[in-house]
């Protein structure tokens with residue numbers, strides 16, 4: 001395309017170098033913003049007509065043309081041109097082709113700088129809502145599972161060593177809490193996303209009598225951005241969103257790691273279901289937990305995108321710089337990765353099979369009630385440090401005798417401390433140990449059921 005035919009070609013004599021044209025173009029990826037670009041343009045034209053910069057006929061022709069273009073894009077018939085650089089100029093050129101001179105007036109009082117900043121904010125605002133929807137679906141699945149498995153016992157770990165018996169429902173609700181914070185963090189970030197750059201024009205505002213409050217209202221923004229220089233150059237909202245996304249992926253990777261461990265033959269606590277696993281091309285016996293492994297791995301690229309965006313903005317002078325065109329691919333990939341990961345977990349968790357017998361057996365193997373024996377002695381007046389050491393000796397005895405604390409006879413137990421009575425067996429059982437942790441945030445099944453109830457109510461309130 002000769003430079004003279006480009007929307008900005010007036011001051012150019014020579015055509016753009018072919019490779020430079022492709023190198024500087026963003027249309028291959030920013031066409032994803034088309035629907036928001038059109039929304040923004042419709043609001044801008046409506047505002048321009050309100051302040052009498054455009055006539056009502058021009059406004060109507062522009063809106064009709066833009067709606068037709070949206071139809072063409074959605075139907076897949078729109079012809080994107082790299083020579084027209086980006087989504088904004090592709091749409092504008094098509095509008096001019098469709099409606100003529102009125103189309104050439106759309107760009108009055110704005111620049112691609114405030115246009116693109118507006119488009120991304122509209123896009124991120126929508127995607128945050130979609131991500132919150134997926135988060136809620138996963139949270140709901142966890143809350144339901146917690147309710148159902150409140151009495152199921154597995155070893156709780158510290159240092160990945162069996163520590164104390166816990167309720168499987170309690171474990172599910174730990175993940176719920178992480179995701180609830182993520183949900184809230186996104187809601188908080190979205191308040192700073194929802195500020196409108198439009199009207200800042202290239203950097204300094206515009207000489208037309210624009211009504212930015214009106215445009216903001218049309219687009220559902222809470223307010224126009226206060227400062228035109230900041231409006232066109234700020235990408236904090238994208239960084240903040242990506243940081244929230246990185247935290248979510250970190251949570252999903254921890255979750256994934258446990259699912260991978262639990263589906264191994266060594267743990268054998270869960271079965272993820274054939275629909276969520278794949279086989280090996282060489283080892284016929286294998287059923288691999290690819291989904292949680294892949295989600296665990298995908299956390300890396302989202303962290304990487306956060307670092308890309310931070311580095312992209314580092315040291316940029318005010319106001320808009322072409323560097324900012326590089327904000328899109330990391331942001332888009334973060335959104336796709338996050339949505340895919342949440343969706344696959346939300347589908348997988350409700351059908352995961354819980355192997356309660358294996359969990360119970362593992363809990364019995366790990367001396368997980370040793371703390372309960374120590375607490376018992378404390379209640380009989382033994383100082384905690386002494387009781388800790390007494391129970392340590394009893395555990396050593398069990399390791400040698402290859403048995404659990406609850407297998408020891410009362411006589412044997414009393415050799416370690418004469419403060420031990422026949423009621424000790426109420427505390428050495430897994431059920432006793434669970435039921436004893438009966439306070440808010442504790443693992444007693446009663447508490448877990450109440451917490452699951454609160455979790456479900458939270459999901460319902462949001463949904």
Ligand code: ARG
Pocket residue numbers: 026030086112113116320322324325326
């Ligand atoms: N494609 C550009 C971007 O994504 C649009 C803004 C271009 N503005 C400019 N003055 N060249 O940032």
